[in-house]
Amino acid sequence: MDLLSYLPFTLPHPALLLAGVLEGTVLAAVLALTALGLSIVFGIMRVVNVAHGEFYMLGAVLAWFITHTITGAVGGPPWLGFAVALIVAPLIVAAIAATTDWLILKRLNYDPEATIVATIGILYILQQLALTFYGPDARPVEAPFDFRVQTPYFGYSGYKLCVVGAAILLMLVVWLVLTRTKIGFVMRATQYDSETAQAFGIPVDKVYAGVFALGAGLAAIGAVLIVPIQQAHYLMGGDPLLLSFIVVILGGLGSLKGTLVAAIFIGLSDGIISTLYEPTLAKILATLLVAMVLVFRPQGLFGARAA
Amino acid sequence: MASADGNDMTKLDRRTVLGGAALLAASGSGLLPGLSGYAQAQSSAPIKIGFQVHRTGIGAAYGRWYDRTTKAAAKLINDTGGINGRPIEIVAEDDGTDPKRGAEVIEKFATKHECDVAFGTLFSHVVIGSAPRAGELKLPYFVVSEGHHVASGMLNRYTLQPGITDVKSQVQSMAPWVADNLGKKVTMIYPDFAFGHDHRDYFSEAIERQGGNVISKIAIPPRETSFFKYLPKIPKETEVLYHVMVGPGVLTFVKEMGEYFGDKRPEIFGFIDSLEAVDITSPGLEFLEGSHFWEGYPRYAGPDQTEHDKFYRAAVGVDNNGASLSDPKDVSTYAHMFGCWETLHILKAGMEAADYKGPKDRQALIEAVENMDVFPESRAHPQGSKLFNGRTHQAFAHQHISKVEGGKLVPVHKTSIFDTYYEDEVDYTKMSF
Numbered sequence: 001m002d003l004l005s006y007l008p009f010t011l012p013h014p015a016l017l018l019a020g021v022l023e024g025t026v027l028a029a030v031l032a033l034t035a036l037g038l039s040i041v042f043g044i045m046r047v048v049n050v051a052h053g054e055f056y057m058l059g060a061v062l063a064w065f066i067t068h069t070i071t072g073a074v075g076g077p078p079w080l081g082f083a084v085a086l087i088v089a090p091l092i093v094a095a096i097a098a099t100t101d102w103l104i105l106k107r108l109n110y111d112p113e114a115t116i117v118a119t120i121g122i123l124y125i126l127q128q129l130a131l132t133f134y135g136p137d138a139r140p141v142e143a144p145f146d147f148r149v150q151t152p153y154f155g156y157s158g159y160k161l162c163v164v165g166a167a168i169l170l171m172l173v174v175w176l177v178l179t180r181t182k183i184g185f186v187m188r189a190t191q192y193d194s195e196t197a198q199a200f201g202i203p204v205d206k207v208y209a210g211v212f213a214l215g216a217g218l219a220a221i222g223a224v225l226i227v228p229i230q231q232a233h234y235l236m237g238g239d240p241l242l243l244s245f246i247v248v249i250l251g252g253l254g255s256l257k258g259t260l261v262a263a264i265f266i267g268l269s270d271g272i273i274s275t276l277y278e279p280t281l282a283k284i285l286a287t288l289l290v291a292m293v294l295v296f297r298p299q300g301l302f303g304a305r306a307a
Numbered sequence: 308m309a310s311a312d313g314n315d316m317t318k319l320d321r322r323t324v325l326g327g328a329a330l331l332a333a334s335g336s337g338l339l340p341g342l343s344g345y346a347q348a349q350s351s352a353p354i355k356i357g358f359q360v361h362r363t364g365i366g367a368a369y370g371r372w373y374d375r376t377t378k379a380a381a382k383l384i385n386d387t388g389g390i391n392g393r394p395i396e397i398v399a400e401d402d403g404t405d406p407k408r409g410a411e412v413i414e415k416f417a418t419k420h421e422c423d424v425a426f427g428t429l430f431s432h433v434v435i436g437s438a439p440r441a442g443e444l445k446l447p448y449f450v451v452s453e454g455h456h457v458a459s460g461m462l463n464r465y466t467l468q469p470g471i472t473d474v475k476s477q478v479q480s481m482a483p484w485v486a487d488n489l490g491k492k493v494t495m496i497y498p499d500f501a502f503g504h505d506h507r508d509y510f511s512e513a514i515e516r517q518g519g520n521v522i523s524k525i526a527i528p529p530r531e532t533s534f535f536k537y538l539p540k541i542p543k544e545t546e547v548l549y550h551v552m553v554g555p556g557v558l559t560f561v562k563e564m565g566e567y568f569g570d571k572r573p574e575i576f577g578f579i580d581s582l583e584a585v586d587i588t589s590p591g592l593e594f595l596e597g598s599h600f601w602e603g604y605p606r607y608a609g610p611d612q613t614e615h616d617k618f619y620r621a622a623v624g625v626d627n628n629g630a631s632l633s634d635p636k637d638v639s640t641y642a643h644m645f646g647c648w649e650t651l652h653i654l655k656a657g658m659e660a661a662d663y664k665g666p667k668d669r670q671a672l673i674e675a676v677e678n679m680d681v682f683p684e685s686r687a688h689p690q691g692s693k694l695f696n697g698r699t700h701q702a703f704a705h706q707h708i709s710k711v712e713g714g715k716l717v718p719v720h721k722t723s724i725f726d727t728y729y730e731d732e733v734d735y736t737k738m739s740f
Contacts, residue, residue: 019539136367138555142590148566154539155569230532233555235364239532275536279528 012276015153024271026160026229027243029167030222032263034240035247036174036256037218043254044191044211046112047105050119052219053241054126055093059220060141060232061134062089067141082144082228090220097216098209105212106205123237130234143228163225170221175256187211191254219244243270246286250293252303262301353396354389354658356381356651357416357446359427359437364404365529365554366430368584369640373429373451374399376644379623380651383686390655391663398422406436413437417444423666424449426650429643430553431456431502438462445740447669449654451646453477453603455505458701460733464740467676467700469693470650471603471643474505476727480706481576481601482513484720489574489599490546491519496537497551499526506551506578527552534560538567551578558585558592565594575599579606579709579716583640586630588714595711602707603642604690605718619648619689628715645690652687653679670740677736694724698734703727 038052066088067081100122108114147158178184189197190207198204219240230236247266251258266286273282293300358377361370377397385394398420402409409428416422424447428434431454438456441448442463450457450468455475457468485493493514497503503526511521523542527534534556541548552560561581575598587595606629608616623644624632631637653676661668661675677697684692693704703724709716 013539016539019536023533023536131363136363136370137584138558140558140589146591148569150569154567156535157563157566230559231555233532235530235555236532271536275539279531279536 020272020275024268028264028267029164031267033222034219035244035259037215038244039248039259041215047115051122053237054123055216056219056223056240057237058093059089059223060227063224063227064139064232078142079144086224090217093220094213094217098213101209101212138231138233140231141227249290252300255302258302353394355396355422357422357425358397358399359402359412361404362401366404369429372640372644373647376647380648390658406432409433409437410440413440417446438466441465449650458699464735464738469653469702471646472704475509478510479513480722480726486517486519492546493521494523494541494545495549496525498529532556535563545573547574549576552581562591579642586638600709602709604645606641615689
């Protein structure tokens, strides 16, 4: 009998823990990208974008169309199709988002309540368009490369590990753009005080359209990275939307640092709790945490209290 | 005996007097539409069959093929004289693979479309959600769902499943072969709803009767998209991994299983549900080589293909690899969809036996089907002969086990019909209408 057997609980098997951490890290990375999009849109535009998950779905569906065209019709290698999809799909999604902003949100004067209802409508429109033109099937996108990493207990997809790296890289780029470039400066100015920004000659309308496009584009990039793991399906937007909201509320709407910290926390805890116990338990705990945060610290962990 | 009345071929023979229609039917019905006609019919208004179909939602791949099979069967029936001289009309409605929507669709069939009967769907939760409404509306509801909910007595007299076996039959006929050939310590991975629970409960019982046991049961929520996190729960001492998954994530599931195990895997026994509508040669599925699958009806046409299978494949538009004739990448749900074809033919036989004229004869139709007991292998029953238990409203049939060899499913074992039989759990014929 070793000492461990006297513990009032059993320690998880290291294989379970490792699997939980790996899965959690992949989820955290993709979630950080997706939630970042939601957070930026709220932070700068004060728009709660309920259609965010559908932009994610569009990214995955477009990735399928693009890779399918390049590998299927033209006969190119899988990596080429994926590389093109990684650039083109988010750009198309961003363009769609900018159009939506111009067509709908701008005309509502970005009224917070009206835009929530409007984005719910956009959610259904995008979902049904995907169903109409893409169909109800789940379709796989081939990974650009694939190798298997052998841990002491089991094998793991090397591609998934690369997704984590790619997500970190992309977030660095976003952070640099927001803090070190003129575009970022203009965005931040609009966030602080859009009227004064306009008075100083900042084209606030264009900034808003650009921000909405950037937010949707980030969701789409997350989806393109994940689609070789998950398959593209017209209903796939629900989960990322829910998780992004959880992350953004925990971290504080509009706080990029908070979003990042909360994404890592939610991703890892979801991975570990799902593996050790039940995936449903992970969702219950995350939702409970959100409720607690809303009650006791409504501005989120890192958010500034609204004036 | 009812068996003679239930046999579609007998009906066709009787039609010989109607100017050689049977000859046409036998030499490739469907090729010469119109000739057999409806000349003898009193009324040529079509018999309306409400077809509840998963066009959208997680069952869409099944729905697409259930639709194609149903259309092909309806065309064949119409080209060979319809039912009682009347054509049939398939009224399809999408149930969204959703129980609530399913019940609404049943209601639409009864009230808006004024269908004679309802027919169709696969997913067990949709059937369980729809059957009570069919019972209330007194609308005969012929399901092709393979859940045990019909024969368990959970549903009602208006719900029948004559065209496909249920999970209880399937798994109990698999257990002896699994225990003898693969191993006795089994870990099960199944979806966390009625269909998966049938697998869990009845396979656990069946493998225990063989001296084996299920050492771990891993339930997966139906909308799950990522499966890796469940795999470390598979105990090391597992000899056989039993998997049955459905929905849009099936390919991911099998790929992740491959990444997890690499070449050091336990024996794997899967239900083809995990890969229905999926090409076995898809990238990432190589590791399934050498594993075994249950198949309700072998996807790949083998050397001992019957004439009936040949005819059925051609009529539905499926090639010898189980894929669409027009697109080899569009793989069918071959192990299940035959149930639609066979159910429509049973409906025809039942309506003819009951001399069905309209909704007032619905009870007579149900009684006529309840009186059937054998469906001999024929064009109407290409999957093979079946026994039908009118008391439990459930059919029993041969089951198949195939091995993945060279990226194909090669049949290695065929059970007898009696391996699938079990004691009655209900007698629907004693229930009032």
